[in-house]
Amino acid sequence: MTTLLTAVRTLLRLAHRLDPRRLYVSAALLLVGLLATPAVALLLRAFTDSALDGAAGTAAWLAAGIAAALVLELSMGHFAHLFYFELGEQQETALRQDVLDVSNGTHGLEHLDSPEFADTLTLVREDLPRTRASMEAVLQLCGLALQAVLTTVILATVNPWLALLPLAAVPPVLVADRAQAVLDRAKERSAEPTRLSRHLLALATSDHSVPEVRLSGAESELMRHQARAWQRSTDLLRRAALHAAALRAGGQLLFALAYGGGLWLVVRQALDGSVDAGDVILVITLAVQVSVQVASALGLLAMLQGAGRTFERLDRLRAWSAEEPAPAAPVPAPARLEQGIRLENVSFRYPGSDRDVLTGVDLTLPAGATVALVGENGAGKSTLVKLLCGMYRPTTGRVLVDGVDLRDLDPAAWAARIAPLFQDFARLELPLRENVGVGRLSALDDDGALRGAITAARADRVLDRVPGGLDGLLGKGYGDGTELSGGQWQLLGLARCLVREDPLLMLLDEPASALDAAAEHALFERFTDAADRARSDSGSLTLFISHRFSTVRSADLIVVLEKGAVREQGGHDGLLAARGLYAELFELQARAYQ
């Protein structure tokens, strides 16, 4: 019942906030239409009595009244539908925005690491379109409740026992509530296998993974795995649907017995002459109406309970993302980096994990320096970068930007001053302009700035290849766009990074992984130009991760991470002379090249 109330409260509040005029007009139209229904029954009784009394004129007027009431019932419902249909669409759009906000609206990523968050998000996304008709359901239910009161009063005038007939609708309603709870539990349990099955299907069909899957011959195994996950999910849902159907049928049987009893009562009264034919017609008409009303109320209640569950899940998602609070009095990002970034005793553990990925990291990254992060796979390099971006907060310790704790900096302002190129860079299947422009939204229509960034990234040849230039579509997924190679996509990622204005932190997380040796050399040259400019403009700090020591050696400061801790740091020559891990890794790679 609380779920139902949540649905009604949320929908009415939302409708009132979005478009109060539409809400009231549709409610008024619906009300007039719904009141016409019992009026038909009353007019029918009067019509029958007049016809049997031989009052032809009165009967004709009453017949016209019945026709008018029927027209009113149908047309008012139709007009009301036009209003609340649009209201439902507005509500769905607002709720979609909420879903976007809870999944991407915060700067942090911690909530996205939770499988429970992912399951809940999947359920909300799937069920959201169904909430579109829920506003209509709220109004219809209110109308039905009003009709039920009127019907009860009218039935009681014929026989007080008949007033119990609408009450017989209570057991089916209660049972339907229980049936819905059974369905909801099954849905929650099936969310994880459903997600797994979709992921496996995507692996077997998406152009990124298909070549590897085909060549390894894993396709059939993958599909078997996918079928098992899907079967698990559908078994859960099918069993719950059967259980719910049995419960609902039981509830409706109770109502059918009460319905039969009511009719038997009035027919007996007619036989002993205590009521007339008009009363029998009235009761039969109302009883039919009550049964139709109960059936539609059950459908509407199920819909509203579904919507209520979706709203409750949305609230849970909101609570998750609110666990990453924005600072109460955010400090603006500095105009210029004066000292640099300092990590003080930073340890970090991913949410839901039982081991630290970074432990006791103490590090000073001076303003204006070029810093290289090196270490074996899994040493914690990318994690450290995510911490610097403010996407995760240290489990213990602090990250200070010019002495200000990153927790206190305005997250959006800090993000705007980071120019990042990640190893899993985005392939945005959008026009080239937007591909680069999302790096600085204010430059979306600034052809000069976009072309400048493309040239700085040495991606001119990509621009020349794309029919339509800046406005040409990239990728084949959503139209006949130009498909790019991995390296070309990455160059556009670099252009996206270089179009940023006044960065304080330039990040390259294995930027050269998709590039050939010449392109890597060119990329670093271009990047260094941009980094030099940013350094003199705003004291920008450049941090890059690379496994290629030919690139690493030029950095002012090299930080060697091992198992989440800083093992060594210093310049190339000093580290070589120290004969530690860096020297070992450097010489190993140099020998491999020789």
Ligand SMILES: Nc1ncnc2c1ncn2[C@@H]1O[C@H](COP(=O)(O)OP(=O)(O)OP(=O)(O)O)[C@@H](O)[C@H]1O
């Ligand atoms: N979202 C996550 N949840 C839990 N553990 C994670 C997550 N992301 C990374 N890890 C773990 O954190 C550790 C460090 O990962 P990270 O990506 O920082 O390493 P890396 O040094 O950048 O590795 P590589 O050179 O392979 O990119 C790894 O053991 C990894 O399994």
